[in-house]
Amino acid sequence: MPQPLDAGAVSRWSRLAVRALGAAREDIDAINVYPVPDGDTGTNLYLTVESAAQAVAAAEAGGPSLGEAARALAHGALIGARGNSGTILAQVLRGMAEVLAAGPEPATAATLAAALGRGAASARQAVAHPVEGTMLTVATAAADAAGRAAEAPAAALAEVLRAARDAARGALAATTAQLPALAAAGVVDAGATGLVTVLDALDVALFGGPPDAVPRPRPVRPATAVTREPADVVAGGGCATPEGGSGFEVTYLLDAEDDAVGPLRARLDALGDSLVVVGGDGLWHVHVHTAQAGPAVEAGIAAGRPHRVRITALPPADPSPAEPPASGRAVVAVLPGPGLAGLCAEAGATTLTVRPGELPGGAELAAAIADTRAREVVLLPNDKELWHAAAAAAERARTAGARVAVVPTRSPVQGIAALAVHAPDRRFDEDVVAMTAAAGATRFGEVSVAERQAWTMAGVCQRGDVLGLVDGDVVVIGGALPEVAAQVLERMLAGGGELVTLVLGAGAPAGLAEGLTEGLRQGHLGVDTVVCAGAQSAPLLIGVE
Structure with missing residues (x-):
C-alpha cells in the first residue's frame, strides 16, 4: 500500500538505504577504479548513510515532523560523510531537506521534485570542478525527470519518483561511455551506482516491494591495471583531478562562518583535487585529495575550527601491474591537534584527530584501522585513557583478518618518536618492537x-x-x-x-x-x-x- 512522504517515510528510507548499501557495498567497491583503485566507494557510502540513519533514529523519540526528520537525515550524513561520494551524497540530502522542511506534510509530488532539484543543484555547487559521467550527472538526470513529471496535471508522488529513478538508471548506464577510465574497466560509475541504490530505497519506503537490481558490472580487468586517461576525473564522485593524484585524503568537519568558506575553497583548490565542501549554518564537511596534508588542515584552521580530522594515505593513482604489491602495513595515530595530524601524516601515518573530552571509542578506532585496508596495522593511541579502547579496536580488527599491534604511547610526542623509527620493510614484530622501544625511551x-x-x-x-x-x-x-x-x-x-x-x-x-x-x-x-x-x-x- 502506498505510504505518504512524511517523517515515518524518512525513517524507513534511512533504514532501507543502510540495508541496500550494505548488500551492495562489495559490488560497488569492486567497480571503484578511478582515480585510484582503492575500492572504497561502496563502503564510504554505506558509512555515510549509516550515520544518517542513526541521526534519524535519535530524532524519532521526539516525534519529529517531516522537516525535522529530513534535517536529521542530512545532518547525520554530514557528520558521518566518508570519502568523495559520501560527502556529495550528504549535500544531496541537505538540499532535499531544505525543500522538504519548507513544504507541506506529507510532501506532495511537486515538493519531491523540487527537493530532488535542490539536492542535485547544491551538490553540483559544492564540487570544485564538476565532471559529467559521475553521480552529479545521475543526480541531475533524476531531478530533471522528476521536474518534468511533476508538471503533468494531477501528477502523483509515485509517478514523480519512478520518473526520477528510471532517469537515474539510464544516466548510470551511460556513465561507462562518458568517462574513458570507466570504459577501459568496463564499469559504470561507483558513486552514481550508490546514488541509484539510495533512490531505490526511497521507492521501497514509499511504495513497497523489492527494488529492481541495480546494474553493477565488475571490472573487465584488475583494478590495478587501470591506466590514467587524459580526461582526469574522479569517477566515484564528480571532481576533476590533476595528473598524479596520489598523496593524502584529508577530511574534517569545520565550524566556520559562511563567508569564510569561499576563501577556504580557493585555498584548498590550489593545494589539491577532488575538492568538495558541503554544509552550511556554521558547520561544514571538507574533503580534498592533496600532496600537502599539513597546509590543507592549516587552511581549515585559518577559516574556523576543524575537528574530526582524518588524513589517510592514498594509493598510487597509476600503479604498474608489474610492480610487487606494497607491504600492506599501516600506522594509525590518534592525535589531539590538526598540526600534529599533518606532521604524522607526512611521516606515513593514517591519522585521527580528537578534541579534548571527545576521545574516540573502540568502534571508531576499529573503523580507522579498517580504512587503511592494510594486512598489518600499528595503532598509536597517544593517550593512556585510550588504551582500553585501542585494545578493543585491535581485537575487533583481528577478527576481520588484520594483524594489529598497539604500541602503548601515552603522549603524541611518544607517537612521533615511534613513527621516526617505523620501517615498513622490516618484519612486523621487529617494527613493533623498535617503535615501542623508541616510544618508551621518550x-x-x-x-x-x-x-x-x-x-x-x-x-x-x-x-x-x-x-x-x-x-x-x-x-x-x-x-x-x-x-x-x-x-x-x-x-x-x-x-x-x-x-x-x-x-x-x-x-x-x-x-x-x-x-x-x-x-x-x-x-x-x-x-x-x-x-x-x-x-x-x-x-x-x-x-x-
Whole structure:
C-alpha cells in the first residue's frame, strides 16, 4: 500500500538505504577504479548513510515532523560523510531537506521534485570542478525527470519518483561511455551506482516491494591495471583531478562562518583535487585529495575550527601491474591537534584527530584501522585513557583478518618518536618492537592551564594557574607560561637527553619556542631541538629522547 512522504517515510528510507548499501557495498567497491583503485566507494557510502540513519533514529523519540526528520537525515550524513561520494551524497540530502522542511506534510509530488532539484543543484555547487559521467550527472538526470513529471496535471508522488529513478538508471548506464577510465574497466560509475541504490530505497519506503537490481558490472580487468586517461576525473564522485593524484585524503568537519568558506575553497583548490565542501549554518564537511596534508588542515584552521580530522594515505593513482604489491602495513595515530595530524601524516601515518573530552571509542578506532585496508596495522593511541579502547579496536580488527599491534604511547610526542623509527620493510614484530622501544625511551611533558581548582602532586592549583607536567604528573604550578615551560624542560633534561621536541599548541604565546631554544643553547650544549606547530589545546607538549 502506498505510504505518504512524511517523517515515518524518512525513517524507513534511512533504514532501507543502510540495508541496500550494505548488500551492495562489495559490488560497488569492486567497480571503484578511478582515480585510484582503492575500492572504497561502496563502503564510504554505506558509512555515510549509516550515520544518517542513526541521526534519524535519535530524532524519532521526539516525534519529529517531516522537516525535522529530513534535517536529521542530512545532518547525520554530514557528520558521518566518508570519502568523495559520501560527502556529495550528504549535500544531496541537505538540499532535499531544505525543500522538504519548507513544504507541506506529507510532501506532495511537486515538493519531491523540487527537493530532488535542490539536492542535485547544491551538490553540483559544492564540487570544485564538476565532471559529467559521475553521480552529479545521475543526480541531475533524476531531478530533471522528476521536474518534468511533476508538471503533468494531477501528477502523483509515485509517478514523480519512478520518473526520477528510471532517469537515474539510464544516466548510470551511460556513465561507462562518458568517462574513458570507466570504459577501459568496463564499469559504470561507483558513486552514481550508490546514488541509484539510495533512490531505490526511497521507492521501497514509499511504495513497497523489492527494488529492481541495480546494474553493477565488475571490472573487465584488475583494478590495478587501470591506466590514467587524459580526461582526469574522479569517477566515484564528480571532481576533476590533476595528473598524479596520489598523496593524502584529508577530511574534517569545520565550524566556520559562511563567508569564510569561499576563501577556504580557493585555498584548498590550489593545494589539491577532488575538492568538495558541503554544509552550511556554521558547520561544514571538507574533503580534498592533496600532496600537502599539513597546509590543507592549516587552511581549515585559518577559516574556523576543524575537528574530526582524518588524513589517510592514498594509493598510487597509476600503479604498474608489474610492480610487487606494497607491504600492506599501516600506522594509525590518534592525535589531539590538526598540526600534529599533518606532521604524522607526512611521516606515513593514517591519522585521527580528537578534541579534548571527545576521545574516540573502540568502534571508531576499529573503523580507522579498517580504512587503511592494510594486512598489518600499528595503532598509536597517544593517550593512556585510550588504551582500553585501542585494545578493543585491535581485537575487533583481528577478527576481520588484520594483524594489529598497539604500541602503548601515552603522549603524541611518544607517537612521533615511534613513527621516526617505523620501517615498513622490516618484519612486523621487529617494527613493533623498535617503535615501542623508541616510544618508551621518550619522556614527555606538557604545559597547560588549569580549568578548575584541584589537588595535584605539586599542591593545590587554582583555575587559570599554569601547570607543568612530566610523564603525566603535575610537577610545577606557576603563573607565567614561559617560566613554567622552562622549569619543566630543566626537570626533563636532568636525567640527560639528546633531542628535544617542542610541539606548540593553539594558545602558545609568541616567542615561546625561541626563548626555550635559546635557553637550551646556553645550558645544554649538544642537545638538538625540533619545533613544530601542533595546534592542540595544550599550549606546549615536550618530548625528550
